[in-house]
Amino acid sequence: MTERNVISLDKIKVACRDCSLSALCLPMGLRPEDVDRLDAIVKRNRPLQRGDNLFRAGEPFRHLFVVKTGAVKTFTQTNDGDEQVVGFHLPGEVLGLDAIQDGLHGCSARALETTAICELPFERLEDLSSNIPSLQHQMFRLLSKEISHDAEMMALLGRSTAEERVASFLISLSERFKRRGFSATDFFLSMSRQEIGSYLGLALETVSRLFTRFQDDKILKVERKHVQIIDMERLRAMVTHQTDAERHRANPST
Amino acid sequence: MTERNVISLDKIKVACRDCSLSALCLPMGLRPEDVDRLDAIVKRNRPLQRGDNLFRAGEPFRHLFVVKTGAVKTFTQTNDGDEQVVGFHLPGEVLGLDAIQDGLHGCSARALETTAICELPFERLEDLSSNIPSLQHQMFRLLSKEISHDAEMMALLGRSTAEERVASFLISLSERFKRRGFSATDFFLSMSRQEIGSYLGLALETVSRLFTRFQDDKILKVERKHVQIIDMERLRAMVTHQTDAERHRANPST
DNA sequence: CGTAGCTTTGAAGATTTTCAACCTTAGTGG
């Protein structure tokens, strides 16, 4: 990190803490004046209540959204009417990236709890990116990260047993909470068993049974929405599907 | 489409046909001189033979790759050693988008048949994008499209029966061939039952049985790698999981 | 022509889903 960036870092952090743009600006020091320009286009809205929609599938796409606090699920409907959850979005995570493609939201987004959101007008973000190469680079990285994450998820769904999926899901939540400064081993699920099942391709009963079994095996302590991870080692050991990418990130020398 | 773009279209098509950049430049008219600049950074390599690796997981990322002819699979290894297919890439499709994130390839890519590839040095593409706003926009769309596609795939894997997955897979191939000017109803699979199964999260025997059943039901004609779709209607009817996004794209008024 | 690598097919076994009942909790209104 260069001298210049050290100077700007505090300001960036403040701006990011405020507007939850860490996904965009934390990974790489933008110049302070650029952060100000980015900050200037961010809209802050009143918080969403549980059940409120942030956007619906088919609506025109104008903004990217960043979760500030709370949690959001994204989902589609199947032809036979039920809901298919395609993602959960925690603080610091970005929504709407799939809609850049054709200017229409491909899924709906709904708050799982009281949730604060920032809006980024995408056109203005594009303009800014043209003028700030490091912001453009951040945008590419942001989109690429999503692709990378999706590929891991597909590999998980494509291969795994119910046990492995649930273990993987818990580890993913744990890591995401940790990254945002929350406890990695003690947290509340804002989504129902139904929603977890839909996301993981399992019946809600299967999710419930696995939570019970993990608890019997002294790996977790689960009480409704409250989860405590007792034995992270064994939870990780259940996941045979660490990808090459994850291996290399964990230990780049191999 | 503006007058200016009409003029440039032929040239673009020629350039794209040559370098397989249609993913980047066909969806939106770049100015002719911009296409030339894009064309100038494209490298053309000797073709890959079946089994050759294009890149391996963990290798540093320098280029995006566009399939010109042939077919490529991307895959990761699981901890217990077997291969997990995460994607198939047909002519006109782009590989490596997941690696922008951290500069390392997250999966390996291997030719399924004799395959011609274009290389796009990513750094130079970023430079160009900074200077050509419409190219930047294309890049965002390209990445977004991949995210959109992955979300559909996740929804498919998360929900469906074996029947639905195989039907969906065939429809996807059919549409991709069609888009590139090949027959939508008569094509050759360049991948094995094993690889299809890995991709769809099914045992290879399950894939084989479903091909047989679809044939018995007069929906397909399958002879090893050669597939003919006899009854596209019924094939489509098997897929309950048309997403909102797909519905809206098919019929934007609803 | 023989062998290796797919592919197909059958049967048994395992996992997961479905259906049904019951339990728990949080919120509501008497």
Next chain:
DNA sequence: CCACTAAGGTTGAAAATCTTCAAAGCTACG
């Protein structure tokens, strides 16, 4: 303050689906 209700969660048993194991067939290639 308590009872009631609705929503979500748990548990059991039966049924469906998919996988695994095993064997045999086919094709392409050397």
